[in-house]
Structure formats: C-alpha cells, structure tokens
Amino acid sequence: MVVVMKVNTAKEQIDKVNEWLHDRGFQTHMITGVKRIVIGAVGDKHSVAMSNIEALPGVEKVMRVMKPYKLVSREYKEENSVVQVGPVKIGGQGLVVVAGPCAVESKDQLVTAARAVCKSGATVLRGGAYKPRTSPYSFQGLEEEGLRLLAEAAEETGLATVTEVIDEESLSMAVNYVDMIQIGARNMQNFRLLQLAGKVNKPVLLKRGLSATVEEWLMAAEYIIASGNENVILCERGIRTFENSTRNTLDLSAVALAKTLTHLPVIVDPSHATGKRELVGPMSRAALASGADGLIVEVHPDPQMALCDGPQSLDPVAFDSLMAGLRPLASAVGRVL
Amino acid sequence: MVVVMKVNTAKEQIDKVNEWLHDRGFQTHMITGVKRIVIGAVGDKHSVAMSNIEALPGVEKVMRVMKPYKLVSREYKEENSVVQVGPVKIGGQGLVVVAGPCAVESKDQLVTAARAVCKSGATVLRGGAYKPRTSPYSFQGLEEEGLRLLAEAAEETGLATVTEVIDEESLSMAVNYVDMIQIGARNMQNFRLLQLAGKVNKPVLLKRGLSATVEEWLMAAEYIIASGNENVILCERGIRTFENSTRNTLDLSAVALAKTLTHLPVIVDPSHATGKRELVGPMSRAALASGADGLIVEVHPDPQMALCDGPQSLDPVAFDSLMAGLRPLASAVGRVL
Amino acid sequence: MVVVMKVNTAKEQIDKVNEWLHDRGFQTHMITGVKRIVIGAVGDKHSVAMSNIEALPGVEKVMRVMKPYKLVSREYKEENSVVQVGPVKIGGQGLVVVAGPCAVESKDQLVTAARAVCKSGATVLRGGAYKPRTSPYSFQGLEEEGLRLLAEAAEETGLATVTEVIDEESLSMAVNYVDMIQIGARNMQNFRLLQLAGKVNKPVLLKRGLSATVEEWLMAAEYIIASGNENVILCERGIRTFENSTRNTLDLSAVALAKTLTHLPVIVDPSHATGKRELVGPMSRAALASGADGLIVEVHPDPQMALCDGPQSLDPVAFDSLMAGLRPLASAVGRVL
Amino acid sequence: MVVVMKVNTAKEQIDKVNEWLHDRGFQTHMITGVKRIVIGAVGDKHSVAMSNIEALPGVEKVMRVMKPYKLVSREYKEENSVVQVGPVKIGGQGLVVVAGPCAVESKDQLVTAARAVCKSGATVLRGGAYKPRTSPYSFQGLEEEGLRLLAEAAEETGLATVTEVIDEESLSMAVNYVDMIQIGARNMQNFRLLQLAGKVNKPVLLKRGLSATVEEWLMAAEYIIASGNENVILCERGIRTFENSTRNTLDLSAVALAKTLTHLPVIVDPSHATGKRELVGPMSRAALASGADGLIVEVHPDPQMALCDGPQSLDPVAFDSLMAGLRPLASAVGRVL
Structure with missing residues (x-):
C-alpha cells in the first residue's frame, strides 16, 4: 500500500x-x-x-494497491467457472435463460408459465415464494406452498429452479425444493445471510445491490465462497442513479468488467433493470452482446393480473419472440443458445 | 390515483x-x-x-396521489413522537447526543469511552457487538461479550445504550442487554429483520439505507410500526452519490423534509456520513441547525488503534470540544442540550 | 395536468x-x-x-401529463429521421461507425488514423480541435489548424468528418471545415450554444450530459430543432453515478428508451463511457444490440503517445478486429454494417 | 505519482x-x-x-499523489481570501446574505424585492437577466433591460448586485451594470466562459455543477484564477442524486470540506438546492452552521406570480423571519450577521 x-x-x-x-x-x-x-x-x-x-x-x-478480494478473482483462478444448477450448466459456452413469474401465485399460473418458457427454450424456472416488498401492505409470497409448486412445475417440465431467500428460515426451507437459491439486491450486504448461503449445498445466484460497486459485489461473493460454497453466479439487475425514466440503470459495463475481474459466471436481469416490458428485448440482446452468460427474465401468463411487476413481465408470446431473436445474436458473439 | x-x-x-x-x-x-x-x-x-x-x-x-405510508405520517399523528430510551427522551425539546466507539473492543476501551462521553454530556452510549463488514476477513465484533460490556459500562455511568443487530439471533440477544436496538443502513430493507424488530419491546434506531429515498426510509419505519413497535427513531447517515471526496453525502435536506412528513424523531450520524474526523464538527452543527433531534457520534479513546472507523472517530478531547460548541447553537435554534 | x-x-x-x-x-x-x-x-x-x-x-x-418536448417526439413524427452527414446517412438501416483520435495532434497522427479507420470500415472521422479539458494546464487543441488537418484527411480518404465546438467562435470556424459539429456532454445545457447550433447548415451530434435525464437530453435537442436545424443525432456517452470502476456508466437502456420516444438517430460512444480499452469491444457490441444507429470510437495510431484519452483509445489493429466482430452482430439484429 | x-x-x-x-x-x-x-x-x-x-x-x-489544482489551494495561500463585491466583503468574519428574485421581471417587481431584502438585512441583490432554461419555450430573461433595472435598484437601495451570465455577449454586457457576475451550475465546465470570466474586472460567483465533484469545482475556479481574476466565490447549490423528494441534494459536507481545501469564500444556495420554500429556513441555518460564508436566497414579492422558481421563493415576510432566526445562529458559530 x-x-x-x-x-x-x-x-x-x-x-x-x-x-x-x-x-x-x-x-x-x-x-x-x-x-x-x-x-x-x-x-x-x-x-x-x-x-x-x-x-x-x-x-x-x-x-491500496492490492484488490480486497481473492477467491473470486481471475488472478486466483484464471479459467471460467462453470456452475451446475440441476441439469443446467451456467458459465460455459452455452448461454442460459432463466424465466418465470416474479411471484408464484397459484398452481395454474406457475404451470402455465413453466410450460411456456420451457417450450421457448428457457432451462431454469424462476418464481418468488418469499417476496421482499417495499410496503408491508403488499403481497409477501406463498412461502412453503410456493416452493412446493415450483418443485412440481420442475418435475413436470424438467426445468431447473431458482427462488429468492430472505433469511435463515426461508433458506433452510428453500434448499429442500429448488436447484439454486437467490440472494436479492436488497440483501447483497446482509452478511449473515451470505455466510449462511456459504454453508448450503446449492448454488447461489447473487444479485448486485442497488448501489453496490463492482468491488462490493465481488466482496459479497467472496463472503459466500469464504464460507464454503464456491458455486456462485453473479447477476446484474440495474443500479440506482439520478435517471428515473427507467426503473434502474442497467450497468452492462459492469458485466464486461466483472468478466475480466472474476472467474464466476455473470447473468443479467433486464426486467428489473428497466421496469418496462418494451425495453426487455433490446436489453436482453445488449446483455448477451456485452458478454453475459445468460439472462433472467420475468414471464407471466397474464401480466395485467400479476401480483407484482406486471409492467415489466412478458407474456408467453412476447417471450417466445424474444428467444427467437436471441439465437442469431448468440451465434454472432460465438455462443450457443 | x-x-x-x-x-x-x-x-x-x-x-x-x-x-x-x-x-x-x-x-x-x-x-x-x-x-x-x-x-x-x-x-x-x-x-x-x-x-x-x-x-x-x-x-x-x-x-399516485396518496402517500404509500400511513402510521409514520404527520397526517396520521400531528404532534412529535417522543421515544423513551432507557432514562433518555428523544424527540422532545431536548437534543440528545449518542456517542461511543464503532465497535466494542475491550472492557478498557469501552469504559474509557463511556466515562469520557458521559462527562462531556452524551446520554446514550453506542458500541457495535455485531459488525456488518464489507470484507469477510475484517473484525466482525465481540458478539455477546460485547453486549455484556455495554451493559456494564451503562451501569457504571448511567448512560443508556444502543447497539446494532443484524439477524434474529443478535436481535434476541441484544434486547437482554441494551436500551435500544439499531438497524443499520445495509439492513434498512431487510424486511424480515424489520418485522422482527416490530415485535420486541425496545425502541429501534433505523438508519437510512445508502441509496434509500426518504419515502423508502419511511416505509421501512412503517414496517416496524405495522408489526407492533411504534418506538422508532430515524437516523440519516449519508447517502451514496457520485461524490467520493467524503465517504457518503450527508443529506440534511432529507432531515428537514422528514420532520415535515413524519412525527418520528430524526437524528444524524456525522461520522459515517463524512468519514473524516475534521468534518464531524461542522456537520454536527449543521445537523442540529437543520432540525435534527440529536446526533450519533463515533468516539474512541485512541482512534489510531480502533478496529474500525478510526479516521472518522473523535478522541475524548475533540468530543468534549465538539459538545462545548454545540450548546450555544442548540439555544440559537430554540432547543436544549 | x-x-x-x-x-x-x-x-x-x-x-x-x-x-x-x-x-x-x-x-x-x-x-x-x-x-x-x-x-x-x-x-x-x-x-x-x-x-x-x-x-x-x-x-x-x-x-404533468404531457411531455415537455414536441418536435423531437415520435408523436410529432413517427418514422425514423435519417440525417445526412457529408456522403453518409445516419439513422437508416445501415449502422455507422465514427472513429478517430480524441484530439487532432499532427498531420501524421491524423492521416495515419484516418487511413486506418477508413480501411476497417468507418465512414466518419472524428478528431478534436477545441478540447474542453478539466484542467487549465492540459492540452487545449490545435484549433483552426486542427480543423484544416481534418479537412485534408477527409479529402484524402473520402471520410465524412465531425468535430466538437465549444463556443460561437469555434462553431463559426468549424462549419467551414467539417461535415458535422458536435456539442459535448459538458455543453449539453449550454443553451446559447444549442441555439447557435440551430442556426447553422450542418448536422449536430448532441452528446448526453453527464447527469442529464433522457428528458433533458431530448429538450436540448428540441432547442436545436426549435432554432431551425432539424438534423440532430443523439449520442449516449455514459452518465455519472456512484460506480467509479468505469469512467462513466454507459446507459444503454436510455438508448433503447430514446428510440421509442424520438425519431432522431441515436449513437453510442463506448470509449468515453468506459474509459478502458478492453471494455470498448463488449460495449460496442452491446450498443448495437440495444438498437443504436451507430458508434463513435476513439482510435489513435499510438495510444500511449496520445495527448488525451490514451487508455481508452484503440490502436488500428484492435479497431480492425472490433469492426470484424461487429459485422455478424449487425446482421443478427437486422442491420447492415 | x-x-x-x-x-x-x-x-x-x-x-x-x-x-x-x-x-x-x-x-x-x-x-x-x-x-x-x-x-x-x-x-x-x-x-x-x-x-x-x-x-x-x-x-x-x-x-495521483498531488492535487491537480494550485492557485485555489490552502497550501498555496493559507489565510481566507476576502472578496470585495461593491461595498460588501465576502469571506471575512461577517456573513453575507444575497437575496432577490430568480428573474428580473419588471421594475416594480425588482424594486419591491430590493427594498424588502435590504430592509431585512441582505446586502447583495440577485436577479437573473439571462436565464438558462431547460425548455426553449420558457421565459428567457429581459437581457439588457434586466441589467438596467438591477443597476437602478442598486442605486436606490445601496445593495451590491449579482447576475448570471451565459456567454461572451451577456458577460461583456453585465460587467457594465453589476458588481459581481455569476456562472451557473450548467456552465461550471463551460471552460471558454470560465476563461473569459478570468479576464474581467469583477468578482465571479461560481456555482457548483449538478454533478461536479469538489475537485472539479475547484478546478473550475482554478481556470478563472489562472486566467487572471483571483476574486472567485464558490457556491454550493445542491447536486444531482437518486433522491428526488428534494429538487437537488444539498451537499453541506462539500462546503465544510471545501473550506479546508481552498482559501476562497464559499456560500450556499438553499433555494435551488431544495426547490421547496419550507426547507429554505432549515437549510439556511444548516449552511451557516456548516461553515459557509453566506447565503443566496430567492425572494419574490409575490411567489405565485413568479416567472420562474415560484415554489422555492420566499415572500418578503418569510424572508424577514428567516433573517431574524439566522442572527443568533451566526453568533453561536462565532460569526456576525
């Protein structure tokens, strides 16, 4: 120093x-x-x-001359890490699309969504059972019942599954039902939760905090790995800036930069980043072109009935058309979708 | 709408x-x-x-035409709430100064700090026993031993005490030892922790998140009150902006604005906001002049030996001189210190 | 309202x-x-x-219910505007790459750069003759001599040219030498300069201000058009946020959004946005995938000798390889390069 | 380095x-x-x-180890600079209040405002004759007629005067009528204007840019001094952040910090910073408590008829009451008002 x-x-x-x-x-x-x-x-x-x-x-x-992180760095491990999520590999040559509703609302809703995203080429199903909501008066999720529905939908479709956890209880419940646990943006520096996630036997999808620097994001991943779980996937989902014409500001430079700093896979959430359905397509394409290893996209069978995030959710038809447009782009950047 | x-x-x-x-x-x-x-x-x-x-x-x-919060609003309760913290009242005519080290490090360190801040006029002692640290390799706190030392220092000096909690376990431990629990900036939207804090019988000091809007800050307080605990004190501690010549950007307009929107007391943390010892004085004065109900200031017997936040900690002499300067200012704005 | x-x-x-x-x-x-x-x-x-x-x-x-701008809006003119810059059309089916050094430094430097970018497929040459520099002690540009060199390089290569203007004098000088004038990020709300640019007979490349919202950016374009010049091209070049691991935060969502709000062409500057040579490639690809109509890229024959912006400048070999990678991507999004 | x-x-x-x-x-x-x-x-x-x-x-x-500025630094000149504005000294023991309308609208409006602010204790009159407006369709100022009215009001009341300039023409006009010229936030990095301001024989009030760091703000002052004019007064007026419950975020830490880094006087504009009349009082008090050398406050005889910035303008009664409250506070921090 x-x-x-x-x-x-x-x-x-x-x-x-x-x-x-x-x-x-x-x-x-x-x-x-x-x-x-x-x-x-x-x-x-x-x-x-x-x-x-x-x-x-x-x-x-x-x-400071040295970087504060070690285990996550490219200097520690040069080649890309490939993380296994159920039957799916994330971080290799293939691009992965995670899709599904913001929240699990009912069996019907989830199964319809799961079938649709599976048919269009997604390989991982997302769905929230424990929802961190800004208002105490908003829908907070179906909890264990939601996890059960996810597992059922996975069994029927063969999709892998991911769901967000918000505390020790939801974490220890979720690992029984899903293939990957997610730590949300608001919990990226909930260090106790990071440590607990480091002790489970499932991969972790770690979203970048709303105002976390790339360095802090990598330090959060370092927490998980240092606690014993090296299967971490990073997810850029937009940062908070002065610009409010989009819900957040999608920071794709951070994706390209993170790929140089760390060996971990990085995926992008264009739905939360923009908050607007009509921007999900362009930002999905931009994310893959920037070097991301995959996407996580909100899809709802009937967005105007969604209990959360309706305006940014695609319906199955729009999602299918999105996927069709992504395939040639994947080839153009030397990847496979 | x-x-x-x-x-x-x-x-x-x-x-x-x-x-x-x-x-x-x-x-x-x-x-x-x-x-x-x-x-x-x-x-x-x-x-x-x-x-x-x-x-x-x-x-x-x-x-939206309506505000999303209710119980915290001035429209719901017009007069200022006064929150009782041990023997101390926060939110009334009197201004309150909370002071002490970032982290509890040892009996000696804490007792020296406690005696000093008490002598200079502080009425609440702060000290971290569970430290949320950006790096997994940094000092994480003395945990229950730290709480015990806080209780001993309180008994000796008569000061009230506050300490940060970071999860269910630390919360249920802390309520046995201290007069007020603190929810830190990084946990401001850890909604599960907010709900748990709503169920304990101690007042809660709720720090504003690094990138939380005033509305989100008030919604976080609404979570606690809606869960059953109306004794909430808000604390502005600087927000994250493009400016990095100070550690954070102290947002005193938010203090003045919050005082018009809510009946809850609002205090200010000039130490974390600025990260620089030499700015703690001016920002303490500015905070009280802006209408804050008190301050929370980091004081360490020997800042260069501090296990965290040394550069922003005052030593006892500097703290005494700060307090001396605040008294005439308190009168000038019609308050008592 | x-x-x-x-x-x-x-x-x-x-x-x-x-x-x-x-x-x-x-x-x-x-x-x-x-x-x-x-x-x-x-x-x-x-x-x-x-x-x-x-x-x-x-x-x-x-x-407010109505948008504050009119002439730039899609509601005013539904189809895309195509702006003619010398022999080049920007905003149509074809993608356009503007390239060249940050500053014109010498005849040799500029001609070498011009030949190289032309050979690799760029169609517009950039080069600064009037440089807005943060420090009064930095190189401020060759002024009219720089413009003359730009015109010579254009004549030799057939490239169109663009250069930044910073006041009335540089504007009235530049229009005699180049095909397009640029208004830089720091002057985006120099309303007098916008009005003057509205009165010249050359297209205007309008960079987004460091902290300008999309709405303010469009209002700046409205100033130019309302003053009489409808040939405006918008350029996203990164905004200022808390994140400083990149020079600025490239806001590609703003590009996709702007394309829905306005009929004007939008291009992207990945060099200033990232400040890092190794991110120019990924961000160029991401920009085109997001729907941008082109790029403006810094290329210098010998970046380590550049009088400004060396770290973000590509050398001719790197630029050629960038262009090769962009062609399949252009096809994949239905455009031509 | x-x-x-x-x-x-x-x-x-x-x-x-x-x-x-x-x-x-x-x-x-x-x-x-x-x-x-x-x-x-x-x-x-x-x-x-x-x-x-x-x-x-x-x-x-x-x-970098060294700071990039020299002439503005405390290391270059240790004692506070005191700048003479007409009959008024700014930067000494005395605190100075600049007050008046956002824009000069008419003789009546200006004279009424001038008499009122003078009576309440302001010593400098503000009033815009050239208004930089976000929309080309908004009122742009009375130009030379406005300057003439300012000079008349000054003659009648004995107040010094300040007005904003936006280009070479307005600058060369304004120096004939007013005691101090202002460079607005949007022009803080209009380097040509800074250089021109360095060549006039009047003091310059330099507002901080919306997204300028303290270092960039000082570099802008360095431009003016390096061009020959050492009479520069800095003005903090709020920065742009994610928080939009106030118009801008008033950065008083930057004021306290700037006072340690530079010998130049620093004043604060609580009106533009907050955009809300009811916050002007608390933020004026906070600004003086933070170490500012004065204030610049918008006062309009009839705010609801103001051609700009009505919601943040005080009427004469409110201004008088503000001034009354500031006097004891000035004494409490060892200054005179």
Whole structure:
C-alpha cells in the first residue's frame, strides 16, 4: 500500500508512521517528492486495517494497491467457472435463460408459465415464494406452498429452479425444493445471510445491490465462497442513479468488467433493470452482446393480473419472440443458445 | 390515483380500463385532454397493485396521489413522537447526543469511552457487538461479550445504550442487554429483520439505507410500526452519490423534509456520513441547525488503534470540544442540550 | 395536468386555485378523493409555468401529463429521421461507425488514423480541435489548424468528418471545415450554444450530459430543432453515478428508451463511457444490440503517445478486429454494417 | 505519482515504463511487493498526461499523489481570501446574505424585492437577466433591460448586485451594470466562459455543477484564477442524486470540506438546492452552521406570480423571519450577521 503524508509533515511524525508500519511487519520505502513524502509499504495488508493508518497523525491518505478480494478473482483462478444448477450448466459456452413469474401465485399460473418458457427454450424456472416488498401492505409470497409448486412445475417440465431467500428460515426451507437459491439486491450486504448461503449445498445466484460497486459485489461473493460454497453466479439487475425514466440503470459495463475481474459466471436481469416490458428485448440482446452468460427474465401468463411487476413481465408470446431473436445474436458473439 | 392513457388509444381500450377500475371498487372520472384521456380514480388503493394498472393495454403511466405510508405520517399523528430510551427522551425539546466507539473492543476501551462521553454530556452510549463488514476477513465484533460490556459500562455511568443487530439471533440477544436496538443502513430493507424488530419491546434506531429515498426510509419505519413497535427513531447517515471526496453525502435536506412528513424523531450520524474526523464538527452543527433531534457520534479513546472507523472517530478531547460548541447553537435554534 | 391539493385544504383555497386555472384558459375537473381534492386541468400548458401553480396556497404538487418536448417526439413524427452527414446517412438501416483520435495532434497522427479507420470500415472521422479539458494546464487543441488537418484527411480518404465546438467562435470556424459539429456532454445545457447550433447548415451530434435525464437530453435537442436545424443525432456517452470502476456508466437502456420516444438517430460512444480499452469491444457490441444507429470510437495510431484519452483509445489493429466482430452482430439484429 | 504494474508483468515491460518516466524527467523508485511491482515517480506531473502512462503496456493503474489544482489551494495561500463585491466583503468574519428574485421581471417587481431584502438585512441583490432554461419555450430573461433595472435598484437601495451570465455577449454586457457576475451550475465546465470570466474586472460567483465533484469545482475556479481574476466565490447549490423528494441534494459536507481545501469564500444556495420554500429556513441555518460564508436566497414579492422558481421563493415576510432566526445562529458559530 502507499501512504501519502501531508505537506510539511515533521520528520518525527514521518518516522513514527514508518515505525508503526515496521512494527506490523511491513517493509517500507520512503519516496521524497517535490512537496511531500510518500511511503510505499510491502507486507500482509490483512494484518492491519488501512483505516488505522489513515488515523495516524500526519497521514493524508492511504492508497491500496492490492484488490480486497481473492477467491473470486481471475488472478486466483484464471479459467471460467462453470456452475451446475440441476441439469443446467451456467458459465460455459452455452448461454442460459432463466424465466418465470416474479411471484408464484397459484398452481395454474406457475404451470402455465413453466410450460411456456420451457417450450421457448428457457432451462431454469424462476418464481418468488418469499417476496421482499417495499410496503408491508403488499403481497409477501406463498412461502412453503410456493416452493412446493415450483418443485412440481420442475418435475413436470424438467426445468431447473431458482427462488429468492430472505433469511435463515426461508433458506433452510428453500434448499429442500429448488436447484439454486437467490440472494436479492436488497440483501447483497446482509452478511449473515451470505455466510449462511456459504454453508448450503446449492448454488447461489447473487444479485448486485442497488448501489453496490463492482468491488462490493465481488466482496459479497467472496463472503459466500469464504464460507464454503464456491458455486456462485453473479447477476446484474440495474443500479440506482439520478435517471428515473427507467426503473434502474442497467450497468452492462459492469458485466464486461466483472468478466475480466472474476472467474464466476455473470447473468443479467433486464426486467428489473428497466421496469418496462418494451425495453426487455433490446436489453436482453445488449446483455448477451456485452458478454453475459445468460439472462433472467420475468414471464407471466397474464401480466395485467400479476401480483407484482406486471409492467415489466412478458407474456408467453412476447417471450417466445424474444428467444427467437436471441439465437442469431448468440451465434454472432460465438455462443450457443 | 391518476391513470394516463396513451395518445390515440382506442375508445374500447379506455372503456376496458375504466371497467377494470370499477370492478375493483374505484369511482372514476374521465378527463378528455387535448391529446389524450386521463382517468382519475378514487378508492382504496390497497386493494390493487398500481403496477397492474400500468400493465393494462393502452395505459401510459399511473401517477399516485396518496402517500404509500400511513402510521409514520404527520397526517396520521400531528404532534412529535417522543421515544423513551432507557432514562433518555428523544424527540422532545431536548437534543440528545449518542456517542461511543464503532465497535466494542475491550472492557478498557469501552469504559474509557463511556466515562469520557458521559462527562462531556452524551446520554446514550453506542458500541457495535455485531459488525456488518464489507470484507469477510475484517473484525466482525465481540458478539455477546460485547453486549455484556455495554451493559456494564451503562451501569457504571448511567448512560443508556444502543447497539446494532443484524439477524434474529443478535436481535434476541441484544434486547437482554441494551436500551435500544439499531438497524443499520445495509439492513434498512431487510424486511424480515424489520418485522422482527416490530415485535420486541425496545425502541429501534433505523438508519437510512445508502441509496434509500426518504419515502423508502419511511416505509421501512412503517414496517416496524405495522408489526407492533411504534418506538422508532430515524437516523440519516449519508447517502451514496457520485461524490467520493467524503465517504457518503450527508443529506440534511432529507432531515428537514422528514420532520415535515413524519412525527418520528430524526437524528444524524456525522461520522459515517463524512468519514473524516475534521468534518464531524461542522456537520454536527449543521445537523442540529437543520432540525435534527440529536446526533450519533463515533468516539474512541485512541482512534489510531480502533478496529474500525478510526479516521472518522473523535478522541475524548475533540468530543468534549465538539459538545462545548454545540450548546450555544442548540439555544440559537430554540432547543436544549 | 393534475393539481393535487393538500389534505384538509379549505374550500375557498380550492376555489381560488380553480379560478386561477380558469383565468388562464384551462378547463378543470374536480375529483373528490377519500382524503383530498385533485383538480384535472385541460388546456395549453405553455401559457403558464407549472411551478407557479405549485406556489399557490393549498397546492401539494402538480403532476404533468404531457411531455415537455414536441418536435423531437415520435408523436410529432413517427418514422425514423435519417440525417445526412457529408456522403453518409445516419439513422437508416445501415449502422455507422465514427472513429478517430480524441484530439487532432499532427498531420501524421491524423492521416495515419484516418487511413486506418477508413480501411476497417468507418465512414466518419472524428478528431478534436477545441478540447474542453478539466484542467487549465492540459492540452487545449490545435484549433483552426486542427480543423484544416481534418479537412485534408477527409479529402484524402473520402471520410465524412465531425468535430466538437465549444463556443460561437469555434462553431463559426468549424462549419467551414467539417461535415458535422458536435456539442459535448459538458455543453449539453449550454443553451446559447444549442441555439447557435440551430442556426447553422450542418448536422449536430448532441452528446448526453453527464447527469442529464433522457428528458433533458431530448429538450436540448428540441432547442436545436426549435432554432431551425432539424438534423440532430443523439449520442449516449455514459452518465455519472456512484460506480467509479468505469469512467462513466454507459446507459444503454436510455438508448433503447430514446428510440421509442424520438425519431432522431441515436449513437453510442463506448470509449468515453468506459474509459478502458478492453471494455470498448463488449460495449460496442452491446450498443448495437440495444438498437443504436451507430458508434463513435476513439482510435489513435499510438495510444500511449496520445495527448488525451490514451487508455481508452484503440490502436488500428484492435479497431480492425472490433469492426470484424461487429459485422455478424449487425446482421443478427437486422442491420447492415 | 504511483504507477501500479499488473501482476506477473515481464521485467522488460517494467523496464520500458521506468525508462519512459526517466525520459520525461521523473526520478523513479521501484517497490517490489508480494505480487506486483509498484513504481513511485517524482517529478513535474504537468509535463505528462497521467492517462498516457496508463496506456503503457503492463500498467494496471496510475494513482495521483498531488492535487491537480494550485492557485485555489490552502497550501498555496493559507489565510481566507476576502472578496470585495461593491461595498460588501465576502469571506471575512461577517456573513453575507444575497437575496432577490430568480428573474428580473419588471421594475416594480425588482424594486419591491430590493427594498424588502435590504430592509431585512441582505446586502447583495440577485436577479437573473439571462436565464438558462431547460425548455426553449420558457421565459428567457429581459437581457439588457434586466441589467438596467438591477443597476437602478442598486442605486436606490445601496445593495451590491449579482447576475448570471451565459456567454461572451451577456458577460461583456453585465460587467457594465453589476458588481459581481455569476456562472451557473450548467456552465461550471463551460471552460471558454470560465476563461473569459478570468479576464474581467469583477468578482465571479461560481456555482457548483449538478454533478461536479469538489475537485472539479475547484478546478473550475482554478481556470478563472489562472486566467487572471483571483476574486472567485464558490457556491454550493445542491447536486444531482437518486433522491428526488428534494429538487437537488444539498451537499453541506462539500462546503465544510471545501473550506479546508481552498482559501476562497464559499456560500450556499438553499433555494435551488431544495426547490421547496419550507426547507429554505432549515437549510439556511444548516449552511451557516456548516461553515459557509453566506447565503443566496430567492425572494419574490409575490411567489405565485413568479416567472420562474415560484415554489422555492420566499415572500418578503418569510424572508424577514428567516433573517431574524439566522442572527443568533451566526453568533453561536462565532460569526456576525
């Protein structure tokens, strides 16, 4: 790390900082600049909080040279990780489309959706049984009954399944019914939930937080892997910015960047990102062109009756047409759908 | 609510939307504009998801007239709520200062901090026992041992206490030791935790999420109250913006605005907001001048040895001088400190 | 527009607002809700500032039903506009790639760049002669000499040309040398410059401001068209958000959305958006897949010698390989490159 | 500066970077870390673009040690600058309130406003004659007639005056009539206008751009001073964030921070920042408590008739009451009003 001293810091303060670093096992290199001293420190950064050094008298700032994550990084593992979700592989040459309703509402609704998305080429079924809702007065999900319906729909169609969990209880319930658990954007820094997800025997779909940097997103994945579960798939779903003509701002540069920084698969959710049905098509195409390993798309048999996210849900006909348009695009970027 | 139809929508589609609204108990008023039809709908909005109406063919957008929260609103309760935290009242004429270290590190550290802040005029002691940390490799807190130390320090000094909880387990542990539980910024939309906090018999300090709007912040408080606990104190601690010369952007307009929208007390955390010790003073003064009911300030006996947040922690001397400067300011805005 | 009155507003205040609207030619519709009155007002919104109505006693907020722009909207002109830039058409079936260095630095540099991008399939040459730089101490451009070099390079290669203007003087100079003038992100709301650009006989490439909403971007285009020049091309180049692992956040949802709202062509600048050479490829592909009508890409014969934007500039070999990868993608989305 | 090389970079590439730096007059210090090489480079950063070094093969990133501005910095001039605006001093012990209407609309309107704000204790009159408006169809200002009215009102009341300029023409006109020129938020990076403002003999009020960092704001001031005019006053007026319950987010931490980084006076505009009359009081108090040297407040004799910004304008009675409340607060923070 690099410790930048304030202009005109007394020599004795500089010596103290130097000594402090030595005491903690760092080798230091003093660089005398035009106006100030800079100390290069080489050693094990985990032995000390960078913020402590910033609290030392005379220090202006500390600049980190190393990345804060390890297990998720391309430097740790160079080749792409391929994560197995039920019968489906995510992260390889093939592109994967996860589809289904925002919330599981009824057997009829789910089975109709599952059959439709399966027929159009999706291989994983999504459906929420535990819904984190902004209002305490909104529909909160069917809970275990929803999980049961997912499992039934999976059995009938052969689709793999994914559902969101929101706490220890829903997590330990969900692993009995689905092939992958999802940690939602609002829980991306619910570190306790990340640790618990690190201890289950199912892959984890980790959505990026609304205002999480790429680094924080990777650190959240690091939490899961460090707790014992290396089967993590990242999902970009739009970040919160000043622009509100779309529900969120889909950050596809983050997808392309994440693919260079980590070996983990990255998929994209164009439905939550845009909040508008008519933008799901263009953003699905853009996501695959940016290098994403797949998509997660909201599909509802009858969007105007949906208990959540109706305006951004495709009906089966629109989804089928979306899938048809994605196939040539997949080939054009050297992937298979 | 107001339903705006697309330009040139066919009459039969408009009739269908109208009928749909009638079927769900709304009275409707058709307004024929220069280019489009607008439907004013009067009724119980909770019976139907606004997003569903947006999913109806021909609808361009739906604009909400009513606020989505009730129990937290000034319209529901006009006078200021005063929340009792141990022996301390928050939200009345008196201003309250909560102070103490980021994390409880040891008996010595905590007791030294507690004595110091008590002597300078703080009435509530803060100290983290369960720390949500961005990195899985950082110090995560002393857990129950930390709670025990908080209780001991409280007993010695007479201070009330507050500590952050991060899940069901830490919540049920903390209520045995402290006078107020805190829900941190990263958990502001951990709706399950909000519901659990609604069921305990201790007041809740609810920090605003890094990218939460004022409305979402109030909805999070609504969750707690709707679950049965009306003793909620809001805390503004900086939001995430493009500006990174400070750790976060302290949003004091949100404090002034929240005081007009809700009857709940609002306090401010200048330490996390700025991340810089030298800005804690000016922002503490600004916070009280903006109408906040109090402050929560990080104080550590020896900031450069702190296990977290050293650069933004005041030492006891700096804290004493801060408090001295706040007293005349409190009088100037008609409050007592 | 819809005027929402405060809860419990006295009847006489409501009558005054009603009268105020009548006096200005509005027809009004009073809607009595559960808790408050809402007034629907039909008429010519341009006769009155919405903000004035919000200033009337008893008014809580005014919600606009109509869009604030006209000439740029799809409702005004349904079919896509095709803008002629020298010999090149932008906005039709064909995709257009604009390429060249950030700044014109020398005859050699520019001619080498021009030949290279031409050979790889670009049809418009970019090059800055007047550079808006954050620091007064940075290279500010060759000014008229740069324009002359652009014209020479165009003559040799047959490429059309575009260059940025920053004030009246550079604008009146540039129109003598280039085929299209560019208004940069930092000048998107330099309304005087927009008006001047509306009076010249060259098409205008209008970059989106760093923190401009889609609506403000379209309003800036409206300024140019309302001043007499309908040949406007929009360019998305990334917005400023909390995320700083990329230089800006490329907002491709805004591209897809803009294509639904306006008939004007929209192109994308992946170089400024990302600031990183290795992301230019994925984001170029994503941009075309999202529905953009073309790209503007920084290419420098020797990026490490570039006087600006070296890290995001492609060298000719990388650009050639980019173009090769874009052709199958163009076909896959039904366009031609 | 510090040049961080990529992990596993070949020795010969490192040598090339080293040589490149030497050739440009830098002394270099090679630091061999655990996984990578870091080069500390000491010398004149202005001789070379940092971005060029980032474009060299093997370089991962370049970290700047020095601040990019000089003339505006506290390191360059330690004591506070006091700027003379007509008869008024800004930046000293005394706090200054600038007040008046958003736009000059008529002689009556302006004189009424001027008398009122003068009587309540303001010492500078604001009033826009050239208005940058988002819509080309909005009122754009009285231009020279407006300037003349400002000068008349000043003569009658003894107030100093400030008005916004938007281009070379308005600038050269305004300097004949007013005591201070203002550069608005949307023109903060209109570098040509900054340079022109650096050549006039009047102080400049420089508003922070909607999405400008503190560093960019200071660099804009550096432009003006480097062009020859050292009489610059900074004005924080709110930044653009995700939060839209207020018009902008008033960033008072930036005020406190700027006061540590620069010797220039800093004032605050609570009217544009909040967009809501009822928040102007609390935010005015907070601004002064944060260390601002003054305020600029919109006051209109009849806000509901204002041609712009009615909802955020105070009427004379409200302004008088605001001023009364600010006086004790000024004393409480050791200033005079």
